Amino acid sequence: MKLIPLPAFTDNYIWLLHDGQQALVVDPGAAEPVLQALSRLGLQLEAILVTHHHPDHTAGVDALRQASAAKVFGPAHEMMPEPLSRLGDGAKIECLGLRFEVIEVPGHTAGHIAYYCAKVDQAPLLFCGDTLFSAGCGRLFEGSPAQMLNSLDRLAALPDSTRVCCAHEYTLSNLKFASAVEPHNQALAAYFETVQTLRAKQQITLPSTILLERQINPFLRSREPTVVEAVQRFAASANDEVSVFAALRQWKNEFR
Secondary structure, three states, X not given: OEEEEEEEOOOEXXXXXXXXXXXXXXXXXXXXXXXXXXHHHOOEEEEEEOOOOXXXXXXXXXXXXXXXXXXXXEEOOOOOOOOOEEEOOOOEEEEOOEEEEEEEOOOOOOOOEEEEEEEEOOEEEXXXXXXXXXOEEOOOXXXXXXXXXXXXXXXXXXXXXXXXXXXXXXXXXXXXXXXXHOOOOHHHHHHHHHHHHHHHOOOOOOOEEHHHHHHHOOOOOOOOHHHHHHHHHHOXXXXXXXXXXXXXXXXXXXXX
């Protein structure tokens, strides 16, 4: 299997997975990058997986469906380009001979889902849309802090080697914030240097891994004493795990 990030817009990635003949794509906010890749690689599009309803994840769906007759899968409870197969928590789908399980991860949007495959070329694979970013998480446009905390807990519980395929190149800016939260985190400092080098060369920082994210992502570390202490300096009233998480997200919203 080949996993390819297709850049779109300013900082989006449309993920393409293929076996040399058939392909699936995730969150095609634009059709043209996908159509170009399919033509260049001689691939037939089998399936389109959508994580949530935002246009930068869905606007290319109709054109791709018309061009390929690909099957479309998406969240059970969000406005989606019809027709599609709607999926709820625990649903399983077969694509490219692989079995993907759906994980409901509300927070960024009310019905956001992620797609998890336990084995793709010997390692798990996660397509998580805008829920989990490297060193960050999505803004809470529709869900609550408690929902997002629970969603991130579910993703953090996946195997260490799980490759995290999120939909935006936000890693460098996220790491600047993470470093302000945990300035003495050595794993974070080392990764920050690596990412600065990659981005200076205009290279992608993804996929990440669940193991790495547990080490450097403040939103997966919001119960760690170092993170709690930092958050309480920002918001003294944050005194339980949900209010700490909410304050951490607000701090990130305001961070410059």
